[in-house]
Amino acid sequence: MIKRFLIDPVFGIAPPGLVLPPRERAAAAPGQGRDGVSTGFAHLVEPGAVDLSHGVILYLEDITVSFDGFKALDKLTLAIDVGELRCIIGPNGAGKTTMMDVITGKTRPDSGRAFFGQTLDLTRLSEAQIAHAGIGRKFQKPTVFGQHTVFENLELAMKTDKRVRCSLFAELDDQDRDRIADVLRLIRLDGQAQRQAGLLSHGQKQWLEIGMLLMQEPRLLLLDEPVAGMTDEETERTAELFLSLAGKHSLVVVEHDMAFIKQLGGKVTVLHEGRVLAEGDLASVQNDPRVIEVYLGR
């Protein structure tokens, strides 16, 4: 049975047990409709089925977050396209991590809206609901299970995916093994599957954690300073990995490493004092006098 959620545009996900009228139940039958069916009061959304009909996966509008009167985000407006690989740069304290906190529901904005696809207002969903809807976040410090093998880490990540109904003790089927093998190849750890994760290099642990996120098949990946502490070679491999993920996933990458951003080659957004200062390709934002002022003036 496909699990479905009733997303009310005002109140978020409806309480469990809410029964749909027969007409809506019929309209929501598997295979009918695309991403959601309007009931007049609400949209029916399958887990993982986000309305991407306008080609935008994330839209932040006038997001403001204050800490004791200080505005970490100040009417931040930003749109990320489906499949895009966007880099976010900006000096320390610009609000980059706070922006990710808002997207993932960790921080509630004072005002503004944050849409995932056309219909899901992230400011009204819990952190768990947001993860479930398909947003995966990688924090700076790798958090892999050091005592377990690389393979087991990926297996655990798959089994803790709430969308997949399977027991931690259930045997993997061939399809599961294939998925793990695919991810192992992507993160270049296919030769290390049986190695204890704690013995991996810092860069490899970061890749494993990205692999663990990928097991949950997120539509949008948020990566906060993913190459901090990596060697130059690991950094280059990471850029290749992200380039291979773009298109299938949308990625928002926060980084200070300009060589890495250059290799990624996508659109760059410069944040400063909680708002967008400049946006464009790396060369154009690096030549923007306002950006130079902000970086040199700090």
Ligand SMILES: Nc1ncnc2c1ncn2[C@@H]1O[C@H](COP(=O)(O)OP(=O)(O)OP(=O)(O)O)[C@@H](O)[C@H]1O
């Ligand atoms: N929980 C909090 N309480 C108070 N102030 C906070 C909190 N979180 C962030 N801030 C402040 O908000 C501002 C933005 O912080 P944020 O961590 O988003 O910046 P950043 O762009 O990620 O910086 P960095 O490049 O150093 O990681 C900073 O001035 C920070 O001190």
Ligand SMILES: [Mg+2]
């Ligand atoms: Mg930060």
